[in-house]
Amino acid sequence: MYQLLAQDPHSKARAGLITTDRGVIETPIFMPVGTQGTVKAIEQRELLELGAQIILGNTYHLYLRPTEDVLSKMGGLHKFMNWQKPILTDSGGFQVFSLKELMKLTEDGAAFSSHIDGSKHFFSPERVMEIQRCIGSDIMMLLDECTSFPATHDEAKRSMERSMRWAQRCKTALEGSEPRYGARQFAFGIGQGSVYKDLRRESLETLINIGFDGYAIGGLAVGEKAEIMYDIVDFSTDYMPQNQPRYLMGVGTPQNILSCIERGVDMFDCVMPTRNARNAQLFTTTGRINLRNAKYRFDETPIDAGLENYASTNFSRAYLRHLFMADEILALQLASQHNIAFYLWLARTARQHILEGTYTAWKRSFLEQWYPQ
């Protein structure tokens, strides 16, 4: 599934290819988040135009709406949403665990009430694999227990161990079921263990023993300091196979992403570019800006002259600011396109520099101008 193309001479950054039946993904890659079968405010043809190679879906949300019967009848999520490239689905565990008092956790799985209509449901490791089969995800994520933060070593250990038992059950379920809609469905294990390196190592070794197509680092970006996150990522990638993809879940800022590419991660996803876009917060090639700031009222410069897509180059900051002030939907569309364009540009540019052996120098100079001191 993974082919290593280049290794940065000064860091653990690596460039490679992930091959799925619906397309080859150039890594490092940023994956736009399309929770409910749409990347918010962006059309599918626009995702292609911006260079998206893989997007995310969310098992919890898609299970509740449109539901498995619709997805199954429509031939899976790809056909339903008219997106032919790869889709990775999150297991939905994170959303279910966020329901707190609406959720009851046992060794068997999680019973929960829908946030939409209060109806009762149950997610077990096996059930979550079955739903992802029905969605038709190219990459399925195992159901794991999201360890809360902060956690004591004991709490983190008990939680991680349950996730590992669930990983084995997911594996068994996968072996007893078939991929749907004619394409292979890969599955990634998720390393847990909070901020404790011995647990992180044990978790990854357990997963590798069970054997998955790729490995993710879970349970980070949940409130710990960036330096701790970087340290755990750096430690974890040492225990992840060289010949398989590595995915850091839910991370993060541009600085986070570049720092974790440097530590050997291939795949990233985050709601930040689309969510911040809807709040008028733009990531541009020259820094972050908030368009609600009055200083952009007369700003004739394009949203971002450093990019090449429609939204970033064809409209002034003054116009986009006006759209936000006037509560216009087009504001959300243009800002979301722009922020996704920026994140995809960031991963693409990082990759180019890894291929050229200039990653660490580029990263340093880019961040120096991006976060001026």
Place this chain on the structure above:
Amino acid sequence: MYQLLAQDPHSKARAGLITTDRGVIETPIFMPVGTQGTVKAIEQRELLELGAQIILGNTYHLYLRPTEDVLSKMGGLHKFMNWQKPILTDSGGFQVFSLKELMKLTEDGAAFSSHIDGSKHFFSPERVMEIQRCIGSDIMMLLDECTSFPATHDEAKRSMERSMRWAQRCKTALEGSEPRYGARQFAFGIGQGSVYKDLRRESLETLINIGFDGYAIGGLAVGEKAEIMYDIVDFSTDYMPQNQPRYLMGVGTPQNILSCIERGVDMFDCVMPTRNARNAQLFTTTGRINLRNAKYRFDETPIDAGLENYASTNFSRAYLRHLFMADEILALQLASQHNIAFYLWLARTARQHILEGTYTAWKRSFLEQWYPQ
């Protein structure tokens, strides 16, 4: 400005061309409404793709936001919103009069408080022309008094007469000012007179005596029955010059538009396609549908196979329904594109049939399948 190309042999329907410095408009035409410098939820490149030839802006809204100083600095609305084709601006009178208790009307004009921040403003006929000069509208509408409905003959007469005095003041203001941004700025007079034919005639004759580039029928679609509206339109077009454009303001449903094309109208605008789209109500070539209806849950057919644009043909009704049920922004985008595509298709198809001399027969058969009895 207007060139008559064809006259339907069985009705007053006509096909023509309106020439502005920013493009030639093929009539009959539907003009998408872009109140605040954006047609809600549709990108400018998409408007071009759908075949929009002219869009509307609103003087009241643009005056309050982004304001004249921004528009002037940015080189006018076309440049500000990156739309190179013609723009027609409504005078803003309709919005100001809708403010009711926040508005005070005198012979000089209308004093009002902003709906945004309560600040005090004054629109006179002269001021509204000045603002439209600043916007850079290709077609400016005069400030008129919107006669309430129902109105007695006396009320309608007094109101119409004031609008006619204002029309003369607009004309004088236009003669004393220059077009901005290097393109001609045409001005249309607006016939009033409620449902009274003698007043309608007097109003149009007065406007034609003053002399404008085109003439509009105002004060309709305000609560009167469709048959009365059709009758007033039919009567009015008899008094409108053959060699100038005729614009029926704020109308309407597909049936309204086809019926008024038949009565000699060239130009239409209405918020219905975009507003209804945002409520999941679609106009399709085979009828109206509401996607919140459960029967579309498994509907694999395209939104409208009778059209050729991206939104209408690339997504199933089931998918668009899902986007509405999940409150996704993409629902608004795809539905708005589709409805505007339908309205533009309707005007284009009507025009084609006028050119071929088959308008009345086509209109009858289209509406028979569209509103089945």
